[in-house]
Amino acid sequence: MNFSFSQIKKIEPPNWWIGMKGDTLQIMFYGLDLGSYTPSVLYSGVKLNEYHIADSPNYIFLDLYISPKTIAGEVEITFSKDEGKSVLKHAYPLFSRDDSDINYVGFDSSDVVYLISPDRFSNGNPNIDVQEGLKEATVDRSQDYARHGGDIKGIINHLDYIYEMGFTAIWPTPLLTNDMQEQSYHGYAMTNFYEVDPRFGSMEDYVLLSRKSRDLGIKLLMDQVVNHCGIEHWWMSDLPFSDWINFQYQFENRNHISVTNHRRTINQDIYASQADKDLMNDGWFVPSMPDLNQNNSFMATYLIQNSIWWIEKLHLGGIRQDTYPYSDKSFMAKWAGAIMQQYPNFNIVGEEWSYNPLLVRYWQQGADNADGYSSNLKTTMDFPLQRTLVTSLKESETLESGLIKLYEGLANDFAYYDPQSIMLFGDNHDMDRIFTQLGEDLIKTKMAMAFILLAPRIPQIYYGTEILLQTSDKPGDHGLIRSDFPGGWQNDKVSGFTEEGLTKEQKEMQQYLKKILNFRKNNNTIHQGKTIHFAPEDGIYVLFRTLLDEMVILILNKNEKAIDLDLSRFMEINIKGKRFFSLLDDEEVELQTILRLEHKGCMILYTNSN
Template identity: 30%
Template structure:
């Protein structure tokens, strides 16, 4: 038996040594002069014993780490060139030699993009496959069918199929977004997502290719350039936590420790984040969250591996530089170790000092959510994140306006703002692609209007999910991802024009658009600090003031009011008096309302001018500038 095993091993070694040396591809596909030194992941055959050289001797290879089967080799370079150049990567072995050219390009100037998003922006989330079909030839399961084909129609009929939306479709409706008041567009990931039901983009099969269903890298670059020409911004969605179940790495990883676990032996990701902020929790309690496979199906990348961490940092840099993106939305943020995020952001800041990042921290707990904001070190290293999404406010908004909880619950969430170094950066929203549609659960159109008004007038940056501006309906995933009306040839009506909208769609569009334009044009709403004047079961009264803004620069170039009174009132018409002594409103001279019923008003009254009399119409949103 031992003689047979020995012979088999010798035979295996002989076959491996004789494999023809090939270089099929390199990740990243290119790099840039004067960028941080890269690690090149070479794909091919016969690489296990190959010797690697670069045609430029100044670019020394510090370390080569091949995979045991010879399918990969990590080339850790000592530096990047100081000037753009094309070099030859040569792999030489006993069975031959292979060569591949590799380009170091010139880095773009800061003026090309990379501007970041801020509280004065309005962000709009687009699930690319469900927004608009701009290229009618890349539809169907494999992106090679005409929109009228049986293949495309079969996919369109599936709730989790590829429906045909693409990057050209987004680019073709930029004018619609501008009319709505959007300043920043966030699209779901553009990675290649080969495999069934991967229309959403979160199951990458190649992290350096744009999926054919969405179009090409050139389509993405044109979209971003067009947005910039319209003085708008673009946010890339990136997923360092995991890849898709159809990723070739799953059966042939570049290194033994590329993933946490294997397809046959892994943990399921735990979504109870308690242990992540508990200083007394053991690593065992954190392991399922940090190492488990999301949804028990998406292979979890081992971000503690130096090679994986380097690969993912470079991947983010590559996409930002290639597209001139202004920011990153980062998926499944708490499922990755804080130390990875610390280094990830330090590298990004070095190259793109104005780029901003927002992380998905799906939790109603402000203590947990704030722990991932940049500058917070109470539970571990500073992650460097510009801001998490404001999920605590999202949950409170739904409790208040969908379930009738007291309006004061919104004030309760704001009371935790001192846990965030920059609460003014928090993106506010009433729903996204992972939640049921707000209008589906709203008891009335008025409830949705009030919820939307809060998102656009409280501190932070409003974020819309495509379709919420027209009161789209939909239950949980996948029903919350219906096609945008008018974006597809099969649409019976279009919501891209006022003429094509029904009455409710038009009312909600007009209301949301008004709020969006007010948010970006009025400094008080764009960046003003916030003080609550009164909150109870059905009324919330607050004041915004730029003189107390944490970041006045975020006000942008808006020339409107520096101070603003905001009143949200639910239910029947009523009158009330609100004391304003010892508040920011003292000495305020109220101007003409910017929004509100003609019968509603606010007056400063009392001998000391220390009370405010309010007369409010039913389900009122009242905005009044203050001098």
């Protein structure tokens, strides 16, 4: 009898856990001629329900039933053929769930998410910068689109900084292997969905990042992609089924590949043509990123299990799902639903880059969509309000421009099922820095960030915003948008972590955000409070957050000269005679009928019953 272990090249997922809510698991095995073998399983509590031979002779899919009474151990899986003359064996690990009573609470409006581009944040281990055998094997910090060497260890080294700044969650852009020829630094063209890119570190590093983050009360979000993979993904040279990816026939015959039309409105448009729908859903995101076919049931199961595997492996505090409306929308509802069923208190944010709030609302669970679509997605991204915020601060004040647009933009919240669960931001890894968007105006940038942090939203701040990183030299340049955080590399002469070499304005912004962030961290009025705002007058916009007897007031003032704010129209909030603390200048203020605003900018007032 011939026993072989080396013939099996890939097993995904590589392990599973006992005690999960679902009792079935589908395992993909890949290896030479595996489809010609007959599998069997021997383990108490585990049963082979069915197995599936793929179109490629080198794949076999096993459907296992795992009894709730199964104990942890190694499941013996045997593949045999030729009447047992050729036998392959694999010991498949079933683990006990670590801290199985953990509730996996996802991020919410009590959090502030710090978005990090890992390659550009900090190089904690220069020894792993270059990896033999990977296609992009150089590091060059002088090139915007090259790898710069940031890694997981670099994030771990600066968790104390992130904590002290007041952030409660981190969202690193993808850390999985991107073995692409170029621009592999950004991570969105994954070539292995179960492997940490060795230039970022190891699986152990990723697990350590999660544990150390949790120790500080910081949730870890994972940036995932179910819409596409990288053209260099290991399975692209031997696809399991004839419909594993969209436009597969064209790809395999080296014909022209259709790229998506990016017409995301087809998901809601009652007049959309089938041609536009097909191209949007099936077209590749870009020529180097094959579009995954979630209508293939094996692919759908693969992607759902992959997401659950990472939640369990890392004890995640959330998922950010890339290019949300590009995937098949019925699959996305199934995907999110499976995750939320397994982890009811979890959270996922989906990227819908649209400036139309009607399109954004469609994707949030609870929306009364005319087509009956139910997404199972709690959180969406507020691109509409982000754009409105920037526009309102840049425009001059008239009856129809300036702060009135911000007021009316927030008024659109009537359309959302749960506006407080939407994620608001000033910028991210795909758009110009907020400081650049606002013309490198420090006061306007401060006003924007104060609104983001006090509005009824989940705030997200892009790394470097706190020290005014900008992109004015090359607006729209993605490589520059993802600039190196100063101080993250040995011998950096400027450091955002220690303030060494920062300009006066940079230090001022950093301390400003640190103060608001730490104030916000334990303020339930901001996390859960009722929101009331007043139409802007005389270049001043006032927003209240209230909870029982507690109150936070945000005043945005665009006047260049000192002005008296008449408080009479705010008396419905019962502020007269109450004493407030001014967060930004540490002064106490008693509100009567007039509030003197000495400078352009923002004022944050709050009550304190303690």
